Amino acid sequence: MYSEKVMDHFTNPRNVGEIPDADGVGTEGNAVCGDIMKLWIKVEDGRIVDARFKTFGCGAAIATSSMITELVKGKTIEEALQISNTAVAEALDGLPPVKMHCSNLAADALRKAIDDYLAKQKGAEDNNG
Amino acid sequence: MNRIYLDHASTTPMRPEVLEAMLPFLKGEYGNPSSIYGEGREARKALDRARDRIATILGASPREIIFTSGGSEADNLAIKGAAFALRDRGNHIITSAIEHHAVYNTCRYLEKHGFRITVLPVDSYGLVDPSAVAAALTPETILVSIMHANNEIGTIQPIAEISKILKERKILFHTDAVQTVGHIPVNVQELGVDLLSLSAHKFYGPKGVGALYVRRGVRLDPLIHGGAQEHNRRAGTENVAGIVGMAEALVLAASEMDKEIERQQELRDKLITGIMESIPHTRLNGHPKKRLPGNVNVCFEFIEGESLLLNLDMQGIAASSGSACTSGSLEPSHVLLALGLPHEIAHGSLRLTLGRGTSAADIDNVLEALPGIVDRLRQMSPLYDADAFCKTH
Ligand SMILES: Cc1ncc(COP(=O)(O)O)c(C=O)c1O
Ligand code: FES
Numbered sequence: 050m051y052s053e054k055v056m057d058h059f060t061n062p063r064n065v066g067e068i069p070d071a072d073g074v075g076t077e078g079n080a081v082c083g084d085i086m087k088l089w090i091k092v093e094d095g096r097i098v099d100a101r102f103k104t105f106g107c108g109a110a111i112a113t114s115s116m117i118t119e120l121v122k123g124k125t126i127e128e129a130l131q132i133s134n135t136a137v138a139e140a141l142d143g144l145p146p147v148k149m150h151c152s153n154l155a156a157d158a159l160r161k162a163i164d165d166y167l168a169k170q171k172g173a174e175d176n177n178g
Numbered sequence: 179m180n181r182i183y184l185d186h187a188s189t190t191p192m193r194p195e196v197l198e199a200m201l202p203f204l205k206g207e208y209g210n211p212s213s214i215y216g217e218g219r220e221a222r223k224a225l226d227r228a229r230d231r232i233a234t235i236l237g238a239s240p241r242e243i244i245f246t247s248g249g250s251e252a253d254n255l256a257i258k259g260a261a262f263a264l265r266d267r268g269n270h271i272i273t274s275a276i277e278h279h280a281v282y283n284t285c286r287y288l289e290k291h292g293f294r295i296t297v298l299p300v301d302s303y304g305l306v307d308p309s310a311v312a313a314a315l316t317p318e319t320i321l322v323s324i325m326h327a328n329n330e331i332g333t334i335q336p337i338a339e340i341s342k343i344l345k346e347r348k349i350l351f352h353t354d355a356v357q358t359v360g361h362i363p364v365n366v367q368e369l370g371v372d373l374l375s376l377s378a379h380k381f382y383g384p385k386g387v388g389a390l391y392v393r394r395g396v397r398l399d400p401l402i403h404g405g406a407q408e409h410n411r412r413a414g415t416e417n418v419a420g421i422v423g424m425a426e427a428l429v430l431a432a433s434e435m436d437k438e439i440e441r442q443q444e445l446r447d448k449l450i451t452g453i454m455e456s457i458p459h460t461r462l463n464g465h466p467k468k469r470l471p472g473n474v475n476v477c478f479e480f481i482e483g484e485s486l487l488l489n490l491d492m493q494g495i496a497a498s499s500g501s502a503c504t505s506g507s508l509e510p511s512h513v514l515l516a517l518g519l520p521h522e523i524a525h526g527s528l529r530l531t532l533g534r535g536t537s538a539a540d541i542d543n544v545l546e547a548l549p550g551i552v553d554r555l556r557q558m559s560p561l562y563d564a565d566a567f568c569k570t571h
Contacts, residue, residue: 051488059488065558076560082502083510083521084482087560103560105525107484107503111558147506 052142055112062111064118066101072169075161081150084110088158090121092166097121097129102158109148113137113155126163132156182495182540186380186472186533187329187357192423193382199426200384203419211416212407221418228425235432236374236391237365244390244408245421249356249377251401252390253280253323255412256352256373259398260321261288264350268318272296274306274335275516276328280375281354282512285323294318300516303465304333308340319349326355326364326374330500330513330529331464332473334362341370350396356380356388357470360431362439372396378420382534383427387420434534442471442532445541449474449530452545457552463517463527472532475500477519480562481526481555489551495544500527522561 051059068089076087084106091099100118104111117137121129134156138144144152183191203224209217211225226240233240246252261271273285275297285295296314300306306324322344327334337353344351352373358364359374360381366374373396377388392398392411404413431438446469454460459479478486483499490497498504500511502525510524530544556562 056488059485060492062558082508083525084503085560103558105480105522105559105561106482107501108488110482110503111485147508150508151503 050145051108051112052144054140054142055109055144058112058115058141059108062115064099064101064115065103067103068099068101071101071162073162073164073166075158075163075165077154077158077161079106079110079150079154082107084151084154086110086114086154086158088114088118088155088162090159090162090166092126096123096125098123100162102155104154106154107148107151109144109151110154112141113144113152114158116140117155117159121159126166129159130163132159180494182536182543184530184532184536184540184544185496185498186536187332187470187529187531188498189379189385190382190533191535192379192384193427193430195430196383196423196427200419200423203422207418211418212405221416224422225416225418228421231425231429232389235428236359237367238391239394241409242366242392242394244392244411245416246388246390246412247417248386248388249278249354249375249380250280252356252375252377252388253278253352253354254284255390255398255401256375256392257281257284257321257323258288258401259411260350260352260373260396261293262399263397264320268316268320270294270296270316270318270320272298272311272314272319272322272324274298274300274324276300276304276331276333276513277323277325278329278354278356281323281325298324300333302517303468304328304331304463304513304517305465305468306335306340308336308343311340312343315343315347315349319347321350321352323352323354326353326358326369327362327470328464328513329357330511331475331517332357332470332531333464334358334468334470337369337371345370360428361435361470361472363435366391366393378424378427381427381431383424384420387417387424389424438534439471442534442536445532445536445538446472446474448538449532449541449544450476452541453548456545456549461523463514463519470531472536474530474532476528477514477523478526478528478552478556479523480559481552483525483527485555486526486528486551489555490547493547493551495547498529498531500529501525 071089134152209221211222359376374391379385463475483501484503514524
């Protein structure tokens with residue numbers, strides 16, 4: 050049912066773990082089936098230099114989490130914001146229709162991590178301000 | 179790779195002896211049992227013999243056995259057939275919260291046709307309380323349907339106790355015995371039921387064939403209208419090969435039942451104990467004793483069932499889960515929720531169901547593979563904080 054790429058990312062997920070001094074953290078719960086993903090990003094000069102995740106969910110959820118951490122690394126914040134759930138699914142050579150919502154989990158967690166980073170930036174600027 | 183099949187509650191491999199018994203009716207013996215010439219008579223003879231063999235094992239008489247296309251049809255025929263036949267007497271039906279969808283959704287359908295359904299809760303082991311059945315009865319009650327043993331958690335219900343209550347009140351009692359026939363003793367007289375469903379592919383017979391026991395004198399509206407087969411209760415040319423195979427499978431199952439129960443129970447308990455001892459934050463679902471000999475159902479906290487199944491599959495082990503992510507409907511198993519488990523715990527459920535081909539070595543292999551898989555998924559889970567647990571536990 051899953052593509053080889055999904056199985057590859059499921060079997061050998063990239064970037065599992067936490068970033069203790071992360072610049073942004075996002076947690077997203079999956080409203081459809083109740084799963085959870087947590088994503089940490091490290092940002093330097095407006096570019097995401099590291100991303101890590103922890104996911105409680107199905108094979109598709111774990112594979113999309115792994116894939117999105119790969120996709121965002123090296124991207125600017127603006128570029129990273131453009132990554133949609135369908136882009137993640139495509140990068141995995143597609144997902145079964147019933148599993149498309151799992152890719153939302155990863156895309157939404159990324160958005161939250163970026164929001165968290167931007168809010169912290171803004172806070173820092175205000176303080177300096 | 180050597181596969182380890184631990185999903186016998188889902189279906190079982192057909193026995194070679196069963197195939198042998200069926201083959202003549204898939205090859206040369208093609209007659210229609212309703213025909214009066216020689217070919218038809220041979221088929222009729224085979225059908226009658228199969229009916230006799232099945233009836234004998236269930237403690238029924240042959241006239242009380244109706245052949246169906248499987249467990250789902252038997253459940254549908256029992257419930258819809260009885261409900262529509264008894265409509266003039268009342269419109270209330272009682273069932274339990276852990277029934278198979280073939281019963282549960284049939285009751286939901288009847289609700290749309292003016293029937294009132296009471297769904298009885300179960301306790302944390304999945305047991306229905308007979309006194310709750312008694313308390314739910316109303317003058318309008320025409321049918322009670324409670325499964326003999328549950329397909330997910332293996333809990334065996336006090337059917338004989340419930341039937342005593344219903345007999346006094348002359349209320350029809352149906353039990354879905356799809357998981358018990360061929361596995362533990364099932365005798366319709368001892369159970370005291372009026373209707374009982376079974377399905378051949380759960381006891382090493384072919385798929386797509388089953389039966390409904392209907393106690394003499396019980397009125398049923400047919401589901402399938404047409405010819406006069408099965409005493410006007412189920413039209414359609416009989417699945418002769420399938421029915422012959424079902425009878426053969428049941429006779430074989432009965433002949434080795436005592437030995438298999440003992441053997442599987444021992445392996446089951448070894449598997450349960452092994453899992454509970456080697457993997458922390460695990461709970462057993464279902465009753466520790468009133469349980470099908472081959473059923474193991476556990477929840478591992480902090481992980482999700484589908485990713486567990488994928489990992490097991492990669493190590494050659496076939497199993498199932500009640501996780502929302504495996505259900506297709508994205509709802510966790512209604513059985514696990516009925517036990518009172520929260521969604522996130524139900525998510526981490528694993529069902530391993532043993533069969534006659536399961537060996538002690540298979541169990542050892544599972545016990546070797548499982549802890550590593552669970553640990554790996556937990557390390558990946560945002561809900562699991564290993565350090566915190568080390569400190570507090
Ligand atoms: C308890 C129970 N009832 C009914 C069924 C349906 O049987 P069948 O697959 O023969 O339609 C099953 C099996 O899936 C079952 O486990
Ligand atoms: S995370 Fe539940 S279906 Fe994918």
